[in-house]
Amino acid sequence: MQGVTSATVNFATEKLTVEYDEAVIQIQSIRDAVNGIGYGIADERKKSEASIPIAGMTCAACARRIEKALGKNAGIISASVNLATERATVIYDPGAIKLAQIKNAISEIGYTPLDAERKGAVDTDRIRKEREIAILRRKFLVSAIFGIPLLYLAMGAMVWWWPFPIPRILYPMQYPLNYAIAQILLTIPIVLSGHRFYTVGFKAFVQGSPNMDSLIAIGTSAALVYSFYSTSQILAGNFGAVEGLYFESAGVIIALISLGKYLEAVSKGKTSEAIKKLMGLAPKTAIIIRDGREAEIPIDEVEIGHVLLVKPGGKIPVDGVIVDGHSAVDESMLTGESIPIDKKPGDNVFAATINSNGVIKFKATKVGSDTALAQIIKLVEDAQGSKAPIAAMADIVSGYFVPAVCAIALAASSAWYFLGTPPDGWTHVQFALTIFISILIIACPCALGLATPTAIMVGTGKGAENGILFKGGEALETAHKVNAIVFDKTGTLTEGKPDVTDIVAAKDSGMDEGKLLQITASAEKGSEHPLGEAIVRRAKNGAVDFLPARDFQALTGRGVEATIEGKRFCIGNRKLMDERGIDLGSLEDESDRLAEEGKTPMYVALEGRLAGIIAVADVLKQSSAEAVKALRSMGVTVAMITGDNAKTANAIARMAGIDRVLAEVMPQDKSNEVKKLQGDGFRVAMVGDGINDAPALVQADIGIAIGSGTDIAMESADIVLMKSDLMDVPTAISLSRSTIRNIKQNLFWAFAYNTAGIPVAAGILHIFGGPLLNPMLAAAAMSLSSVSVLTNALRLRHFAPSRAKG
Numbered sequence: 001m002q003g004v005t006s007a008t009v010n011f012a013t014e015k016l017t018v019e020y021d022e023a024v025i026q027i028q029s030i031r032d033a034v035n036g037i038g039y040g041i042a043d044e045r046k047k048s049e050a051s052i053p054i055a056g057m058t059c060a061a062c063a064r065r066i067e068k069a070l071g072k073n074a075g076i077i078s079a080s081v082n083l084a085t086e087r088a089t090v091i092y093d094p095g096a097i098k099l100a101q102i103k104n105a106i107s108e109i110g111y112t113p114l115d116a117e118r119k120g121a122v123d124t125d126r127i128r129k130e131r132e133i134a135i136l137r138r139k140f141l142v143s144a145i146f147g148i149p150l151l152y153l154a155m156g157a158m159v160w161w162w163p164f165p166i167p168r169i170l171y172p173m174q175y176p177l178n179y180a181i182a183q184i185l186l187t188i189p190i191v192l193s194g195h196r197f198y199t200v201g202f203k204a205f206v207q208g209s210p211n212m213d214s215l216i217a218i219g220t221s222a223a224l225v226y227s228f229y230s231t232s233q234i235l236a237g238n239f240g241a242v243e244g245l246y247f248e249s250a251g252v253i254i255a256l257i258s259l260g261k262y263l264e265a266v267s268k269g270k271t272s273e274a275i276k277k278l279m280g281l282a283p284k285t286a287i288i289i290r291d292g293r294e295a296e297i298p299i300d301e302v303e304i305g306h307v308l309l310v311k312p313g314g315k316i317p318v319d320g321v322i323v324d325g326h327s328a329v330d331e332s333m334l335t336g337e338s339i340p341i342d343k344k345p346g347d348n349v350f351a352a353t354i355n356s357n358g359v360i361k362f363k364a365t366k367v368g369s370d371t372a373l374a375q376i377i378k379l380v381e382d383a384q385g386s387k388a389p390i391a392a393m394a395d396i397v398s399g400y401f402v403p404a405v406c407a408i409a410l411a412a413s414s415a416w417y418f419l420g421t422p423p424d425g426w427t428h429v430q431f432a433l434t435i436f437i438s439i440l441i442i443a444c445p446c447a448l449g450l451a452t453p454t455a456i457m458v459g460t461g462k463g464a465e466n467g468i469l470f471k472g473g474e475a476l477e478t479a480h481k482v483n484a485i486v487f488d489k490t491g492t493l494t495e496g497k498p499d500v501t502d503i504v505a506a507k508d509s510g511m512d513e514g515k516l517l518q519i520t521a522s523a524e525k526g527s528e529h530p531l532g533e534a535i536v537r538r539a540k541n542g543a544v545d546f547l548p549a550r551d552f553q554a555l556t557g558r559g560v561e562a563t564i565e566g567k568r569f570c571i572g573n574r575k576l577m578d579e580r581g582i583d584l585g586s587l588e589d590e591s592d593r594l595a596e597e598g599k600t601p602m603y604v605a606l607e608g609r610l611a612g613i614i615a616v617a618d619v620l621k622q623s624s625a626e627a628v629k630a631l632r633s634m635g636v637t638v639a640m641i642t643g644d645n646a647k648t649a650n651a652i653a654r655m656a657g658i659d660r661v662l663a664e665v666m667p668q669d670k671s672n673e674v675k676k677l678q679g680d681g682f683r684v685a686m687v688g689d690g691i692n693d694a695p696a697l698v699q700a701d702i703g704i705a706i707g708s709g710t711d712i713a714m715e716s717a718d719i720v721l722m723k724s725d726l727m728d729v730p731t732a733i734s735l736s737r738s739t740i741r742n743i744k745q746n747l748f749w750a751f752a753y754n755t756a757g758i759p760v761a762a763g764i765l766h767i768f769g770g771p772l773l774n775p776m777l778a779a780a781a782m783s784l785s786s787v788s789v790l791t792n793a794l795r796l797r798h799f800a801p802s803r804a805k806g
Contacts, residue, residue, distance in 0.1 A: 004018060004019070004020045004025060004030065005019045005020060006018070006019045007019075016034065018030055047077060047091055047092070047093065048091070048092055048093075048094045049089065049090070049091050049092075050089075050090050050092070050099055050102065051087050051088070051089050051090075052087060052088045052089075052090060052102070052103065052106070052113050052114070053086060053087050053113070053114040053115070053128075054066065054081070054086055054087065054088055054106060054111050054112065054113055054114065055086070055111065055112040055114060055128075055132070056110065056111040056112050056196075056200065057081075057083055057086055057111060058200070058211060058212050058213055058261075059083070059211050059212035059213075059449050060083055060401075060448050060449025060450075061204075061209065061210065061211035061212060061401065061402050061449075062081075062083070062111070062204075062211050062212075063081040063082070063083045063449060064081075064209075065109060065204065065209040065211065066079070066081045066088060066106060066109065066111060067079050067080065067081050067088075068209070069105055069106070069108075069109050070088070070090060070102065070105055070106070073097055073101070073102070073105055074096055074097065075092050075093045075095075075096025075097030076090060076091075076092045076093075076097060076102065077091045077092055077093065078090070078091045079091075082453050083449045083450060083453055084450060084453030084454045084456070084457050085453065085457060088106070088113075089382075090102055109203075109204075109207065109209075110199075110200050110203045110204065114128070129265075132265055133262070133265045133266060136258065136261050136262040136265050137262050139193045139194065139258050139262075140255070140258040140259050140261075140262045142189055142190070142193040143189075143190045143193045143194065143251070143254055143255035143258045144255055144258075144259070145189075146186045146187075146189045146190050146251065147186075147190055147251050147252050147254075147255035149186055150183060150186040150187060150190070150247065150248050150251045150252065151248055151251075151252050151776075152166070153166055153170065153179075153182060153183060153186070153248070154183070154245075154247075154248035155248075170182055172242045173239075173242070176234045176239045176241075176242040177231075177234050177235065179242060179245075180227075180230070180231045180234055180242065180245055180247075181231075183227075183245060183247035183248065184231070184247060186247070186251065187224070187247045187248075187250060187251045190250075190251040190254050190255060191220075191224070191250070191251075191254065193254070193258065194216075194254040194257070194258060196213070197213045197216045197217050197220070197254065197257075198213075198217045198221070200213045201213030201214040201215070201216060201217030201218070202214070202217050205217070205218070210402040210403060210406060211402055212402070214402060214406075215402060215405060215406070215440040215441065215443055216253070216254075216257060216440070216441065218406070218440055219253070219409075219436070219437040219440035219441045219775070220249075220250040220253055220254060220437075220441075221250075222433060222436055222437055222440075223246035223247075223249045223250040223253075223433070223437055223775070224246070224247070224250050226244060226246055226429070226433055227244070227245045227246045227247045227250070229244070230242070230243075230244030230245050231245070243427075243430070244427070244429070244430060246433070246437075246775075248776075249437065249774075249775045249776055252776045252779065253437075253441055253775060253776060253778075253779035256776070256779040256780050256783050257779055257782065257783055259783060260782070260783025260784065260786060260787055261783075263783075263787045263790075264450075264786055264787055264790060267454075267787065267790035267791060267794060281315075281352035281373060282299065282315075282317075282351060282352050282373060283299060283314075283315040283316075283317050283352070284298065284299055285297065285298055285299060285317070286298075286299055286302050286306075286308050286317035286318065287308060287309045287310070287311075287314075288302070288306050288307070288308055288309075289307045289308070289309055289361065294309060299317050299318070300368070302317060302318050302364055302367050303364065303367060304364055304365060304366070304367055305363060305364060306363070306364045307323065307361055307362070307363055307364075308320065308361065308362055308363075308364060309359065309360075309361050310355045310359070310360050310361075310362070311355070311359055312327075312355060312356065312357050312358065312359065313354070313355065313356075314354070314355050315352055315353070315354055315355075316329070316349050316350065316351055316352065316353050316354070316355060316362075317351060318351050318364045318365075318366060318367045318371055319348070319349065319350050319351055319364070319365055319366035319367075319370070319371045319372055320348070320349055320362040320363050320364045320365045320366070321346065321347070321348055321349070321362055321363050321365055322343055322344065322345050322346065322347050322348075322349060322360050322361070322362045323345055323361050323362055323363050324345060324360065324361040325345070325358055325359050325360035325361055326342070326343065326344050326345075326358050326360070327342075327343050327355050327356060327357055327358030327359070327360045328340035328341065328342050328343065328356040328357055328358075329341055329343050329349060329353050329354065329355055329356060330353060330354040330356055331350065331353045340356045343360065348365075349362055350371070350372045350373065351366075351371040351372065351373045351374070352373045376464070376469060376722075379469050379471060379720070380460055380461065380464045380469065382471070382472065389473075389474060389477055390452060390477055390740065390743055390744075390747075397448060397751075401443070401448065401754075402443075405439065405440065405443040405758070406440070408439055408758060408762065409435075409436050409439035409440050409762075410436070412435050412436075412439060412762040412763065413432040413433070413435045413436035413439075414432070416428075416431055416432050416435050416763060417429070417431070417432035420432075420763070420766075423766075423772065434772060434774075434775060435761070435762060435763050435772070437775040437778075438761035438762075438772075438773045438774070438775045438778045439758060439761040439762055441761075441775055441778040441779050441782055442757045442758060442760075442761045442773065442778035442779075442781055442782050443754060443757070443758055443761075443782070447746075447749070447750035447753060447754070447785045447786045447788075447789045448747075448750045448751070448754070450746075450786055450789050450790060450793075451743060451746035451747045451750045451789055452473075452743050452746070452747070454746070454789065454790055454793035454794075455739050455742045455743045455746060455793045455796065456473045456476060456739070456743075457793075458739075458793050458794060458796040458797060459476055459735060459736075459738070459739035459742075459796055460473075460476060462735060462796055462797060462799050463476075463732065463735055466728065466731060466735075466801055467707070467721060467722035467723045467725075467728060468719065468720075468721055468722070468728050468731060468732045468735065469719065469720040469721075469722065470718070470719055470732075471717070471718050471719065471720070472718070474718075475702060475718035475719055476735075476736055476739055476740075477736070477739075477740060478683075478701055478702055478718070478736075479685070479702050479718075479719065479732060479733055479735075479736035479737075480733070480736040480737040480739070480740040481683045481701070482636065482683050482684070482685045482701065482702055482733055482736075483635065483636055483637060483682055483683050484636065484637040484638075484639065484677055484682035484683065484684045484685070485631055485636055485637070485638050485639070485684070485685045485686075485687060485729065485733075486639045486640070486641050486662070486673070486674060486677065486684060486685070486686050486687065486696070486700070487624075487638070487639070487640050487641070487656075487658070487687045487688075487726075488640075488641055488642070488670075488686075488687065488688040488689065488693050488696075489618075489640055489641070489642035489644065489649065489652060490530055490618060490642065491530070491689045491706070492687055492688055492689050492693075492706060492726070493620060493621060493624045493640060493652065493656055493726070494618035494619060494620055494621060494624075494652065495618060495619045495620075495621055496530055496618065496689070497530070497534075497618070497619075498530055498531055498534040498600070498616045498617060498618040499534055499537075499538070499616065499617060500517075500534055500535055500538040500614060500615070500616055501599055501615050501616065501617045502594060502599065502613070502614070502615035503516055503517055503612070503613075503614050503615075504587065504590055504612055504613045504614075504615070505611065505612040506585070506586070506587055506610055506611055506612050507586070509606065509609075509610075509611035509612055511606075511611055511612065513612075514544070516604060516611065516612040516614065517535070517538065517539055517542070517544060517614065518539065518544050518545065518546070518547060519547070519564055519569060519604065519606075519611075520535050520569075520571055520602070520604050520614055521535050521536050521538070521539030521540075521544060521546060522546045522547040522548070522549050522562070522564055523549050523552070523560055523561075523562040523564060523569050523571050524536050524560060524571065525546055525549065526549065526552045526554070526560070526562070527554060527560050530618070531600060531602060531616045532560065534616050535602070535614060535616065547564050547565060548564070549562040549563065549564050550562065550563045550564075551563045555572060555576060556666070556667060556668075557575075557643050557666040557667050557668075558572045558573055558575050558576035558579070559571050559572015559573060559576045559602070559603075560572065567606060567607055568606075568607055569604065569605065569606055569611075570582070570604075570605040570608075571602060571603070571604050571605070572602065572603065573600075573601075573602070573603070573643070573644070573645060573664075574591075574601070574603065574645045574664075575645075575664060576603070577603050577605065577610070580605065580608065581608075582603070582605045582608060582609065582610055583610065584603070584610055585610060587610060587612070587613055590613060591603075591613060592647060594613065594615040594648075595645055595647030595648045595651065596647055596651055597617075597651060598617060598648060598651035598652050598655065599615040599616065599617040599648060599651075600615065600616045600617065600618070600644055600645075600648050601613045601614075601615050601645070601648070602614045602615070602616060618652075620652065620655050620656060621724065621726060623725045623726045623727045624655075624656045624726050625655065625656050625657050626726075626727060627726035627727050627729055627730055628656050628657040628658055629657055630727065630730040631729065631730050631733070632657070634730060634733060634734065636730075636733065637660065637682065638657075638658050638659075638660065639658065639660035639661070639662060639677070640652070640653050640656065640658045640660070640661050640662065641662040641665050641670055641673055641696075642661075642662070642663055642664075642665065643663075643664060643665055643666065643667065644663060644664070645663060645664060646661070646663040646664060648663075649661050649663035649664075650663070668695070670686075670693065670695065670696035671695040671696045671698070671699040673696070674686055674696050674699045674700050675699055678699075678701070683701045683702075684700045684701050684702075685700055685701065685702040685703070685704055685729075685733075686699070686700035686702075686703050686704065687704045687705075687706070687726075687729055688703075688704075688705065688706070689705065689706040693705075693716075694716040695716075697716040697717050698716050702718050702719060703716055703717035703718050703719070704717055704718070704719045704720075704721060704729060704732065705717035705719070705720050705721070706721055706724055707720055707721050707722040707723060707724070719732055727801065728801075731801040734799075734801075735799055738796060738799055739796060742792060742793060742795065742796055745792055746789045746792055746793060749785075749788065749789065749792070750785070750789060753781075753785045757778075757781060757782075757785075760773050761773045761778055
């Protein structure tokens with residue numbers, strides 16, 4: 001384009017960088033050009049995100065309705081509503097729309113937006129849920145107290161073999177008006193207890209977004225209207241109209257659905273138990289030191305800079321740095337390490353960890369939503385509130401489901417009214433009405449809406465309990481497809497704390513082992529590489545005097561160079577020696593022996609000639625071999641990637657049980673190696689802990705970061721393992737597979753239920769001489785379908801972490 005001087009697209013960051021002449025072309029023209037070839041330009045406006053709890057949702061259609069309503073507002077970039085967590089995640093432009101306006105948009109369509117703030121969210125949410133369950137229990141009890149005698153009255157009059165006689169004064173044939181009035185009196189309290197079905201259902205229907213409440217409201221209202229019409233006929237002297245009373249159908253339907261809603265709320269509460277456990281770890285108060293005195297204050301009042309006191313056995317309230325005292329702190333809830341860690345002044349402490357013995361004072365550095373615990377909770381909440389790609393089909397179906405059901409009910413009942421032959425003793429109106437009510441009541445969008453999010457909630461929660469943090473539903477879903485895993489070596493498969501094992505000086509170097517260590521340690525003192533740090537640590541432990549090093553240069557992935565005592569030293573791996581044309585000479589056999597023992601040879605060259613070798617070994621983690629064995633038993637190909645030479649890498653791989661080794665790989669090439677595996681048809685997971693692993697973590701289908709690693713690695717990953725136990729890798733894959741299997745079961749039964757139930761309600765069995773579906777049985781089936789989906793999802797709570805087989 002004229003005016004554009006350069007344009008670069010970064011695939012990884014999904015960003016387009018354009019240099020252009022504003023005098024020739026405007027930014028909107030560039031946007032239009034990109035849009036014109038089928039790609040979208042993301043909005044560069046300032047974005048805010050809000051997670052808004054919503055009360056009053058009953059099915060997937062409700063969630064879709066809220067999403068559609070929010071999407072119509074200018075300033076809202078995206079809105080996603082999760083039925084299981086009952087939350088809306090809204091990304092919006094605060095300059096165009098305020099949070100209060102977003103809440104008003106939700107209120108206008110009949111739902112109740114709650115406080116989106118996180119302060120006190122644990123207790124507030126728990127109290128709200130408990131209150132909601134109590135209300136649903138009360139509504140069910142009211143409907144049951146009046147519904148049972150209503151059913152008793154109707155059955156006693158209709159069924160000749162009914163063993164419990166009704167009072168003579170209520171006999172329908174002799175006293176039809178008494179019979180009708182008694183049913184009305186019993187039905188009114190039931191309808192009042194279920195009034196929300198009508199207020200929400202009809203409002204949604206009028207606004208063109210019918211939901212499950214609409215189906216119940218229309219179905220029971222049809223029964224009630226026809227029953228009141230029959231009652232008016234009785235008043236007019238037509239006693240035969242007593243057979244047109246359907247009060248018991250409306251009453252029992254509401255009672256059964258109220259029971260289903262109560263059980264559903266109880267089950268939903270159980271799906272979020274994991275997040276409640278995490279939230280419950282945080283203490284509610286803290287002891288602050290003010291003017292030399294101790295004072296207990298609520299946790300919300302702690303500010304950065306406050307000096308806090310924690311006594312033995314007490315929980316640390318916020319993140320901070322110790323300023324006085326020594327103690328051992330149990331950090332197992334964060335790291336999984338069961339042994340308390342010794343802490344001294346200058347060491348970091350974290351919220352919800354337990355002070356084991358001494359008294360410590362520390363300065364608060366992170367409070368509220370910035371603490372490590374709060375970040376973990378947010379990660380789990382975000383994952384539970386996110387939507388997995390597998391949910392897309394259910395979301396699409398549920399959007400058209402209720403209108404389609406209404407159309408089917410109307411078409412089927414009309415067809416039976418005009419063309420069908422009613423059962424003996426039934427009128428055409430009764431026949432058509434039964435079909436109409438049964439179809440509306442048996443249809444269950446709830447089961448479709450709950451199938452995926454409930455399993456995601458339980459799955460991510462179970463992961464958090466085991467120290468595995470999934471960053472979203474997509475990560476949880478994609479992990480089950482992984483069939484190849486690449487482990488970084490240093491710090492991932494190994495402890496990442498190498499030690500010097502051998503020092504070998506060349507005979508013609510003029511240096512002994514002590515001098516070789518002194519020179520190498522002096523050069524490596526400026527390096528941050530774990531191998532260099534091991535050499536420096538060995539020198540310090542041996543009280544070696546460090547020499548001044550000039551012109552230090554770090555050579556990424558190869559080693560270092562420095563001038564010491566006027567001589568130029570080159571220290572690094574075999575690749576660096578080859579680059580410099582340095583021959584290993586007589587030390588080549590020694591180098592091979594060290595490498596075959598799993599040690600990493602660091603070559604020291606003086607003025608272009610090899611002066612010696614310092615070998616460093618990194619111990620394999622105890623869980624590495626077991627994790628590899630478990631993964632292979634699951635059918636996963638396991639590979640190791642390292643910058644080490646091939647012989648050392650192969651030695652470590654043999655100990656770990658890995659047969660696919662990618663050795664001598666430069667940090668910047670790790671992502672290319674992952675890409676090659678993907679090109680061979682593998683779904684690849686990359687497991688790493690360092691900054692140099694970040695590009696590979698992003699390139700992989702699933703990036704898995706070790707929690708003890710760097711912040712950059714954890715930010716780049718899709719899954720974070722809070723512990724350093726590599727057995728959590730097969731556990732994460734296994735949990736993903738179990739969760740997706742559970743979701744598929746839920747979706748199958750939800751679709752199967754509706755696919756089979758609606759035709760039965762429409763009278764397909766009656767065509768072949770079979771029975772008609774009673775509306776009350778339809779209500780029971782509908783309630784049980786959503787409860788069964790929740791119950792199936794709750795089975796994931798019994799998931800057990802993987803252990804190697806055999």
